[in-house]
Amino acid sequence: MISIDQLAYQSALRQNSAAGKMAYAWMTLVVCVAGRSLEVSAAAFVVNGFLVIRKGKISPLRYGKMLLVPLAFLILGTVAIIVNISEIPLDAFAIRLRGWYLTGSRAGVRKGLELCAVAMSAVSCLYFLALSTPVTDMLGVLRKIHLPSLLIELMLLIYRFIFVLLDTAERIMTAQKCRLGNRNLSTGIRSFGMMGSALFIRSVKRAGALYDSMEARCYDGEIRVLSRERPVRKKEILMIGAWEILLVFVTLWSIMK
Amino acid sequence: MTKREKILLKAAVAFAAVSAVAPVSNAMHIMEGYLPAGYCIAWGVICLPFLIAGYISLRNRIRENRRNMTLIAMAGAFIFVISSLKIPSVSGSCSHMTGTGLGAVLLGPAAVSILGLIVLIFQAVLLAHGGLTTLGANTFSMAVAGPLVSFGIYKLCGKMKVNRRVSIFLAAFLGDLFTYCVTSLQLALAYPSEAGGVAASAVKFLGVFAPTQLPLAVIEGLITVVILIGLETYAGPELRSIGFLKGSIRNEKGGR
Numbered sequence: 001m002i003s004i005d006q007l008a009y010q011s012a013l014r015q016n017s018a019a020g021k022m023a024y025a026w027m028t029l030v031v032c033v034a035g036r037s038l039e040v041s042a043a044a045f046v047v048n049g050f051l052v053i054r055k056g057k058i059s060p061l062r063y064g065k066m067l068l069v070p071l072a073f074l075i076l077g078t079v080a081i082i083v084n085i086s087e088i089p090l091d092a093f094a095i096r097l098r099g100w101y102l103t104g105s106r107a108g109v110r111k112g113l114e115l116c117a118v119a120m121s122a123v124s125c126l127y128f129l130a131l132s133t134p135v136t137d138m139l140g141v142l143r144k145i146h147l148p149s150l151l152i153e154l155m156l157l158i159y160r161f162i163f164v165l166l167d168t169a170e171r172i173m174t175a176q177k178c179r180l181g182n183r184n185l186s187t188g189i190r191s192f193g194m195m196g197s198a199l200f201i202r203s204v205k206r207a208g209a210l211y212d213s214m215e216a217r218c219y220d221g222e223i224r225v226l227s228r229e230r231p232v233r234k235k236e237i238l239m240i241g242a243w244e245i246l247l248v249f250v251t252l253w254s255i256m257k
Numbered sequence: 258m259t260k261r262e263k264i265l266l267k268a269a270v271a272f273a274a275v276s277a278v279a280p281v282s283n284a285m286h287i288m289e290g291y292l293p294a295g296y297c298i299a300w301g302v303i304c305l306p307f308l309i310a311g312y313i314s315l316r317n318r319i320r321e322n323r324r325n326m327t328l329i330a331m332a333g334a335f336i337f338v339i340s341s342l343k344i345p346s347v348s349g350s351c352s353h354m355t356g357t358g359l360g361a362v363l364l365g366p367a368a369v370s371i372l373g374l375i376v377l378i379f380q381a382v383l384l385a386h387g388g389l390t391t392l393g394a395n396t397f398s399m400a401v402a403g404p405l406v407s408f409g410i411y412k413l414c415g416k417m418k419v420n421r422r423v424s425i426f427l428a429a430f431l432g433d434l435f436t437y438c439v440t441s442l443q444l445a446l447a448y449p450s451e452a453g454g455v456a457a458s459a460v461k462f463l464g465v466f467a468p469t470q471l472p473l474a475v476i477e478g479l480i481t482v483v484i485l486i487g488l489e490t491y492a493g494p495e496l497r498s499i500g501f502l503k504g505s506i507r508n509e510k511g512g513r
Contacts, residue, residue: 004383004385029290029390033292033297070288070289073287074291079465080462090452103452105451115291119289122390127385130383130385150312151312153326154329158330158334158375159379164334173345181345193479196339196480198487199335200335200484201488201495204328207327207328208327208328211326211328
């Protein structure tokens with residue numbers, strides 16, 4: 001169903017402390033995005049790839065395919081940044097169209113490519129987190145940093161419901177496909193809409209049934225689950241700390257340069 | 258072939274390759290790491306008042322009737338599922354609904370702001386749509402601005418006694434369009450054009466995303482109408498339980 005979720009549970013890094021993994025991913029992400037240095041981006045991209053594939057034992061092919069997911073946005077967005085429409089040609093390239101130019105400057109092209117590098121390294125940080133830490137573990141960490149409990153409970157319930165509803169939706173869509181429900185655009189829209197309303201009705205019914213069953217088990221407005229304690233190891237703290245300090249230094253060095 | 262034709266051909270091939278390779282990417286989520294740090298923080302701060310209002314409204318609803326807890330969570334999961342499924346027989350790599358217009362009409366914009374935030378977090382972590390640093394910007398465009406417009410138009414049409422189906426279509430359609438405009442503006446503010454500044458840049462971003470987003474907004478409007486027709490036909494009690502059909506036909510107290 002959702003492959004990232006399955007991969008996160010299978011990851012060999014699953015048993016490491018969620019707090020450590022989240023701290024690593026967040027700090028690296030912030031340094032990458034705030035620093036915008038090519039060296040740091042490249043280093044983070046390589047290290048995240050190593051962690052996901054080697055340490056996490058995720059198949060390189062799947063990881064590679066996932067890296068392509070944001071490609072459409074990346075290319076369209078970067079084209080919009082690099083290409084200008086102007087009456088005066090700029091220095092990198094210029095295509096003439098009836099007195100106007102589709103044109104770009106060297107600085108603009110360099111900035112666009114840098115942006116791609118930064119964005120891809122940031123995506124690799126997100127994937128490291130998503131492919132090593134199941135959502136329930138992340139919620140445990142969020143609970144520890146005292147996010148409002150209502151939010152966390154909503155997130156927990158929504159996360160649980162997603163799979164139930166997704167399963168229902170997929171069954172309905174398979175049934176529709178069997179009956180040529182998506183023959184063309186208009187039947188496709190109608191089928192999708194009908195699936196949506198059936199899904200909504202079922203989800204409201206399920207919500208009621210779930211509340212009844214929770215109340216039968218003494219639900220009093222708070223869901224308490226035991227989570228296994230996995231404290232961060234000293235070695236991990238040291239390594240993460242050293243890595244982030246290194247990244248900050250490289251960023252500063254590349255800004256000074 | 259002249260030089261220009263060659264360039265055009267290359268561009269066409271590149272575009273086709275992108276559409277073929279990128280399987281499921283929702284073009285209207287700003288991807289991870291694409292905005293400078295200052296903009297990420299600024300959009301997050303702008304979202305805060307809306308999120309706080311949404312939080313208070315949700316808390317009150319749950320205090321009023323504890324049953325609403327599972328109902329609201331189910332609605333959140335519903336928005337996630339509807340927006341993560343690819344619409345069949347619609348070509349293009351990014352044929353997803355936003356689902357927020359539907360949510361705004363059903364649940365009201367306040368509830369959708371928090372649910373939208375949660376849905377966006379899960380989309381980033383589970384589907385790699387959007388990202389954690391761009392969460393603020395995406396929340397503003399998809400969970401605050403779009404739903405507010407949808408809800409406003411829906412109410413306005415209700416006041417002006419426009420046909421119910423037309424008003425639902427307009428709400429979802431214009432909400433989706435507004436989300437797309439806000440996203441383009443967010444990108445333009447962060448990356449103003451070298452020739453022409455923010456305005457020129459906004460036009461470029463609007464233009465680049467228009468071919469996928471305009472048809473998609475129409476489709477989103479149509480699907481929302483079909484969903485709501487289905488719900489009004491088969492799910493009167495359920496709709497009343499979330500406070501939707503309050504003003505119409507039978508006036509029952511919400512929350513059974």
